[in-house]
Amino acid sequence: MTWIFENWERFWEVTEVHLRLSVVPVLIGFVLAIPLGWWASRSQTARAILFPFANILFTIPSIALIVITPVLLGVKILDEINVIVPLAVYTLALMIRSVADALSAVPGNVVAAANAMGFRPLRRFLTVDFPLALPVTIAGLRVATMSNISMVSVGALVGLGGYGQLFTEGYQTDHTEKVLAGLIGTVVLAVLADGLLLLIGRLLTPWARAGR
Amino acid sequence: GDPLTGDGKTDPAPTDTIVVGSANFPESRLLSEIYAEALSAKGIKVSKKPNIGNRELYFKGVQDGSIDLIPEYTGVLLKHVNKEAPEVGADEVYAALKKALPAGLIVLDKSSAEDKDAVVVTKQIAAQYSLKSIDDLVPYCKDLVFGGPPEFQNRPDGLPGLKAKYACEFKEFKALDVGGPLTVAGLKDNTVQAADLFTTDAAIKANEFVVLEDPKNVFAAQNVLPLINEKKASQQVRDTLNAISKKLDTKTLLELNQKLSSPDKPEPEKVAKEWLASAGI
Amino acid sequence: MPGYAERVKVFGIYIQGDPIGVVVTTGGIRRVIEFRAVTKRFEDGTIAVDELDLTVEAGTITVFVGPSGCGKTTSLRMVNRMIDPTSGTILVDGKDVLTVDPPTLRRGIGYVIQQAGLFPHRTVLDNIATVPLLSGWDKRKARTRAAELLEIVGLDANFGKRYPAQLSGGQQQRVGVARALAADPPVLLMDEPFSAVDPVVREDLQNELLRLQAELDKTIVFVTHDIDEALKLGERVAVFQTGGHLAQYARPTELLAAPANDFVASFVGRDRGYRTLTFLHADVPVHPVTTAKLGERVTVTDWTLVVDETNRPKGWLSGVDGEVEVAEKDLISGGSLYDGSTLRGALDAALSSPSALGVVVDDVGAVTGVVKADDVIQALAKARAAGEVPK
Amino acid sequence: MPGYAERVKVFGIYIQGDPIGVVVTTGGIRRVIEFRAVTKRFEDGTIAVDELDLTVEAGTITVFVGPSGCGKTTSLRMVNRMIDPTSGTILVDGKDVLTVDPPTLRRGIGYVIQQAGLFPHRTVLDNIATVPLLSGWDKRKARTRAAELLEIVGLDANFGKRYPAQLSGGQQQRVGVARALAADPPVLLMDEPFSAVDPVVREDLQNELLRLQAELDKTIVFVTHDIDEALKLGERVAVFQTGGHLAQYARPTELLAAPANDFVASFVGRDRGYRTLTFLHADVPVHPVTTAKLGERVTVTDWTLVVDETNRPKGWLSGVDGEVEVAEKDLISGGSLYDGSTLRGALDAALSSPSALGVVVDDVGAVTGVVKADDVIQALAKARAAGEVPK
Amino acid sequence: MGGWLFDPAHWSGTTGIPVRLAEHLGYTLLTLLIAAVIAIPLGAFVGHTGKGGFVIVGLSNALRALPTTAVLILVVLWAGLGDFPVYVALVLLAIPPIMAGTYAGVRAVDPVTVDAARGVGMRESGVLLQVEIPNALPLIYGGFRGAALQVVATATIAAYTGAGGLGRLVFDGLALQEFGQMLAGAVLVALLAVLVDLGFAGLQRLTVSPGLRPVGTGGKR
Numbered sequence A: 001m002t003w004i005f006e007n008w009e010r011f012w013e014v015t016e017v018h019l020r021l022s023v024v025p026v027l028i029g030f031v032l033a034i035p036l037g038w039w040a041s042r043s044q045t046a047r048a049i050l051f052p053f054a055n056i057l058f059t060i061p062s063i064a065l066i067v068i069t070p071v072l073l074g075v076k077i078l079d080e081i082n083v084i085v086p087l088a089v090y091t092l093a094l095m096i097r098s099v100a101d102a103l104s105a106v107p108g109n110v111v112a113a114a115n116a117m118g119f120r121p122l123r124r125f126l127t128v129d130f131p132l133a134l135p136v137t138i139a140g141l142r143v144a145t146m147s148n149i150s151m152v153s154v155g156a157l158v159g160l161g162g163y164g165q166l167f168t169e170g171y172q173t174d175h176t177e178k179v180l181a182g183l184i185g186t187v188v189l190a191v192l193a194d195g196l197l198l199l200i201g202r203l204l205t206p207w208a209r210a211g212r
Numbered sequence B: 001g002d003p004l005t006g007d008g009k010t011d012p013a014p015t016d017t018i019v020v021g022s023a024n025f026p027e028s029r030l031l032s033e034i035y036a037e038a039l040s041a042k043g044i045k046v047s048k049k050p051n052i053g054n055r056e057l058y059f060k061g062v063q064d065g066s067i068d069l070i071p072e073y074t075g076v077l078l079k080h081v082n083k084e085a086p087e088v089g090a091d092e093v094y095a096a097l098k099k100a101l102p103a104g105l106i107v108l109d110k111s112s113a114e115d116k117d118a119v120v121v122t123k124q125i126a127a128q129y130s131l132k133s134i135d136d137l138v139p140y141c142k143d144l145v146f147g148g149p150p151e152f153q154n155r156p157d158g159l160p161g162l163k164a165k166y167a168c169e170f171k172e173f174k175a176l177d178v179g180g181p182l183t184v185a186g187l188k189d190n191t192v193q194a195a196d197l198f199t200t201d202a203a204i205k206a207n208e209f210v211v212l213e214d215p216k217n218v219f220a221a222q223n224v225l226p227l228i229n230e231k232k233a234s235q236q237v238r239d240t241l242n243a244i245s246k247k248l249d250t251k252t253l254l255e256l257n258q259k260l261s262s263p264d265k266p267e268p269e270k271v272a273k274e275w276l277a278s279a280g281i
Numbered sequence C, D: 001m002p003g004y005a006e007r008v009k010v011f012g013i014y015i016q017g018d019p020i021g022v023v024v025t026t027g028g029i030r031r032v033i034e035f036r037a038v039t040k041r042f043e044d045g046t047i048a049v050d051e052l053d054l055t056v057e058a059g060t061i062t063v064f065v066g067p068s069g070c071g072k073t074t075s076l077r078m079v080n081r082m083i084d085p086t087s088g089t090i091l092v093d094g095k096d097v098l099t100v101d102p103p104t105l106r107r108g109i110g111y112v113i114q115q116a117g118l119f120p121h122r123t124v125l126d127n128i129a130t131v132p133l134l135s136g137w138d139k140r141k142a143r144t145r146a147a148e149l150l151e152i153v154g155l156d157a158n159f160g161k162r163y164p165a166q167l168s169g170g171q172q173q174r175v176g177v178a179r180a181l182a183a184d185p186p187v188l189l190m191d192e193p194f195s196a197v198d199p200v201v202r203e204d205l206q207n208e209l210l211r212l213q214a215e216l217d218k219t220i221v222f223v224t225h226d227i228d229e230a231l232k233l234g235e236r237v238a239v240f241q242t243g244g245h246l247a248q249y250a251r252p253t254e255l256l257a258a259p260a261n262d263f264v265a266s267f268v269g270r271d272r273g274y275r276t277l278t279f280l281h282a283d284v285p286v287h288p289v290t291t292a293k294l295g296e297r298v299t300v301t302d303w304t305l306v307v308d309e310t311n312r313p314k315g316w317l318s319g320v321d322g323e324v325e326v327a328e329k330d331l332i333s334g335g336s337l338y339d340g341s342t343l344r345g346a347l348d349a350a351l352s353s354p355s356a357l358g359v360v361v362d363d364v365g366a367v368t369g370v371v372k373a374d375d376v377i378q379a380l381a382k383a384r385a386a387g388e389v390p391k
Numbered sequence E: 001m002g003g004w005l006f007d008p009a010h011w012s013g014t015t016g017i018p019v020r021l022a023e024h025l026g027y028t029l030l031t032l033l034i035a036a037v038i039a040i041p042l043g044a045f046v047g048h049t050g051k052g053g054f055v056i057v058g059l060s061n062a063l064r065a066l067p068t069t070a071v072l073i074l075v076v077l078w079a080g081l082g083d084f085p086v087y088v089a090l091v092l093l094a095i096p097p098i099m100a101g102t103y104a105g106v107r108a109v110d111p112v113t114v115d116a117a118r119g120v121g122m123r124e125s126g127v128l129l130q131v132e133i134p135n136a137l138p139l140i141y142g143g144f145r146g147a148a149l150q151v152v153a154t155a156t157i158a159a160y161t162g163a164g165g166l167g168r169l170v171f172d173g174l175a176l177q178e179f180g181q182m183l184a185g186a187v188l189v190a191l192l193a194v195l196v197d198l199g200f201a202g203l204q205r206l207t208v209s210p211g212l213r214p215v216g217t218g219g220k221r
């Protein structure tokens, strides 16, 4: 802990990077997962294509994906894109399933009621299906955010990676405290992010706590 | 670059920020801190990008402009840009390196500080086989396990070099890390009997490891020097960095490394500042 | 908010709001929903509805009844195009529904489904306001309308802010009905709306629906598999047979008196004769009865009805010898009371009375006389002779 | 496997298997379940059962009935210690249930819950064999017993291999009953076991239960909120009032004739008089009737009953002038038939008949004569006079 | 990449692909076994009693946030090299999904079914072992297979501490800038993940009661 206080500036610097590298991919992955998850919730074919694909994406070791991305994208080697893209891909892989499951779990009679009242598809999706899918979606988002925050560290392999920097340095100089500092930072960040998502979820779904 | 200096002159405006990178091992990190602190003390804007993996990675970074300046070693850098380069002596290597670098990249003056790869064994092994140089090792190579960074298997100044020049083929190669804690630990617990470490590694002294001599010069000269993007190398920058190289010798480097790994684990930035102050730069 | 509920009470049928959608009621008997040779065959080959020909009259409740899987739901859902028929035509007010864009069509047709199907994420008020908002009403107007409907279906205004999960099953059903009524659609489709609630609440809801229908004069198609519910609610009842076949389409009395085939007869079930009496209005002679008040000393020779100060029945004294003082403890509790409505009530009052005399009471519950079972039997015979009971 | 089902038919009451658990029936009337001043107050302060005193007699079906939330389930579940009372004592065959370890107690008491509560991961046969296996029977014996029970509850042997999800609601209920019967417990607790199935299947299940009870002679406590079901199944009925209060505990006829208070009267509902007839066995005179066969030429002066070759009723011909040929098309379909069982059937036959004459048929459906409504009324009066109808 | 992968030289010897595959599979299976032994009883117990659910969910989320590399490094720094740090890191990774799946599975068992289990006289252990767990199996497998995928993918980092497994290909390829080798490693890992998942899917089919399979419209009432 003392390391954090003595080197506050550096700690804050890696924290900032870590935060950016975890939030941006989650947002991108999540936004992309919504239409794909929707598709998967409606079509058996889409499921058959998307789910195995997402599974395989998820099984590619993050180390390999992060190192290969710069080669594939051809952008500057130290660009944060090189971490953001693979992490967004992981989030997408996780969230397609979450979103699809959440949408499939919307009670059939509610959907039928919406149709019967004359909702058109887009409006129904935005005002009925999606809000009702939120609790499950947010639960998925929490998991995705957690694993993202933990995975950012791998970016240290390519000179990025927030707290991952502290792990590498601490390791090489046999400096336990530095590694611990990174670990604590990661966990605190994760707990805060989790709490924030929980809070957002509660604010967005007041009905979920009504009754019982 | 600065849009106001669009005439392509080599001398860049002093307002340009210099991005100082480092490889992901402590000595590189320290050297980059020394460069960065010295430059910023001269009023030059500096930003740091530490721990950028290995050479294969950061060299691309220097080429694509992600970073502008990074500490380097003459021999390995030469081998990196020209695999077949035959030079081994310090000055030949330096001269060859200057020629071999791609356009836009230059190296400044080399320091006398050298940190080269070396075959290292424990005191016990050295005593058991009475080893002093790699030559003494040759009869036992086939019984021993060698540890080093994964790339050591393919590098011309790695296993291929040892085989070519000493006819030494080890029983097995174990991929560890780049002269880091893994390699040290491997030696200590006898997982490997010989390993590739860097000569300035504080662990050598601390663990009483024995550095074997390299009479056939498999490992080329490895003088520390700055690799820099030519566009960023203003006169002031050159002067500052050259001044550092003048003061930096192998002994200093060893001391600094020992300081870094001392029990209170000072930050490289702090060690760099102290040294700069004591060296009067 | 005193306004609306009162107006309803005072003016009878008065509903605010613009009629919307494609269908507009104009009063008078008009054929509102017509099924013409409608068949629905699902992809897997199931024939859910088989050549259905049926006309639902405007301003009435028509009930579709039948065993599970006989095609009731399918028939209903073809009206608002939740399902499209394989062949045949469905006309709403003479217009083929297939020519209308489904969302537009549906906004003009209220739909109430089993277990209400409320939106769990919206408050009760917002649930009710859904269709008006979809149809482009402004928010304030839609809310006012929703609050009015809350009262119409008998819920307190403070329910408006709750979420569906905070309501009981019966309350949810009421909200479901209010939501379907919100845009004042002339047609209401109700698919087993009350099947999830317990029998007591269910009876309440049925009575509410009859009251509402009397006030609002909608064309209602109501699906159930409970024949009692069908007979109670339906002006006409369509009995479906497994295989999507319409077995009989008739008024409840006809169904009871003359089931078209064995299937209908067994589906309508036992007590057909007794239940027929429900639909016959009484013309039974009311006989005088000896009454006595509590505490009086009377000579009881035959069955004597004991009443209170306001002439309400308390119980019977059977014939005893000599003079007695009328005491609570000697009373034999009486059967059900007859309020002058149907023959069924009259017969039951007579059958359930220990004296075999059914007590007749007026609006305020005061005794006006007694009826006898024999008279009911004769009234039935008279009604039969007059052709009031279908053959 | 022809063995068992046949034996059941031939020998009437014959059930294999060892009686187990703490309670053993010994035949004869004995008090099996006693509630003594039992109160249950939940942590949140709800009083679910309030000072309940009640004795369930051995070998009978006792029904707990009442509106939702009145404490029926809570009372039932205290018997097998799914819930423990706050105060008071429950004795099963004189033994305080609180002194018995719950799992042991429960293995000796069959428990059937709403929606069956079958184990979805076990086959039907394994579901039924659960309690025997828990009680340490060997596997083969438990399976054989399960297969027998499958037949007893009227399911084909090939259902044994299916999983619960592959059964209809009614079939699941039967399996639930079979599971509860498996270890031949002398006591059965049934909590709204038939509420999830449709009315037709429900009636089947009720009849099955009555048949089973006649054969097996268990002590059954049955919970329902349907008063009709209660009156049909219960030898005694306990009517609970909201607040966990026992309003009346009596035989169905008493309940109909003399409800203890207004709550019971309104809960028992309308048609009390008519329904009382269900419990009265007929002693109505059967009158001769003029019959005619299809195709015959007859002179019809009064209502004539047309029958087929085997003397089964086809319909009525009303009085016409002169001689006619009896043709199918002229027939007026007849009302319900009377098989000689209860007064209710006799009255309904008369009321539903277009001729006001209820057709009486024998076991094979052949016409034996007609009954008149008047006669039923008189039979009722006679039964009353004889004290058969409680006051 | 194809070149590297299909070069016969890379398919033999003590550092050949089959050896690496076997090592990788070894890490994966032992990790899953240890994690299951820890996580399933915990999740099942908490799911059964209904107490501490908040702790379980919070704990699994916190564990998910632990960077595997950091855990690995810390344990190496404390306990030295070897397989132990690898197992610690991987087991910590595998616990959250298995525990969450078990917990959710047990919780999701229809309360009516659980009530029936007590009603027929099962003891609490019977309720858990004979009813709740068998019914929770589909969700337990869900969590377990999720964990398996992650472990297969992450066992790569064993190579970080000099140990074997397919991570060797990735790390060596990275160090040598041999993208062929690295890609071969990544592809083999993905392939192994798919195979492992198929294996567990088969196991699931064998061990989960057919009564719990989603039934088509044909079977269900």
Ligand SMILES: Nc1ncnc2c1ncn2[C@@H]1O[C@H](COP(=O)(O)OP(=O)(O)OP(=O)(O)O)[C@@H](O)[C@H]1O
Pocket (backbone or CB within 6 Å): C042, C043, C044, C046, C047, C048, C066, C067, C068, C069, C070, C071, C072, C073, C074, C075, C225
């Ligand atoms: N989408 C569908 N695909 C195939 N068959 C269907 C579909 N929907 C309904 N069916 C079948 O069509 C028949 C009629 O179904 P429908 O839902 O109309 O019956 P119902 O009378 O409403 O029954 P219930 O009383 O059970 O609601 C049934 O056999 C049913 O299984």
Ligand SMILES: Nc1ncnc2c1ncn2[C@@H]1O[C@H](COP(=O)(O)OP(=O)(O)OP(=O)(O)O)[C@@H](O)[C@H]1O
Pocket (backbone or CB within 6 Å): D042, D043, D044, D046, D047, D048, D066, D067, D068, D069, D070, D071, D072, D073, D074, D075, D225
């Ligand atoms: N575990 C509990 N905690 C608190 N209150 C309870 C609990 N279980 C039941 N109650 C309350 O006790 C009362 C009686 O419940 P019980 O389930 O016995 O009613 P019931 O007669 O079976 O009703 P239903 O017909 O709805 O099944 C109700 O008010 C109910 O809300």
Ligand SMILES: [Mg+2]
Pocket (backbone or CB within 6 Å): C072, C073, C074
């Ligand atoms: Mg239906």
Ligand SMILES: [Mg+2]
Pocket (backbone or CB within 6 Å): D072, D073, D074
């Ligand atoms: Mg209950």
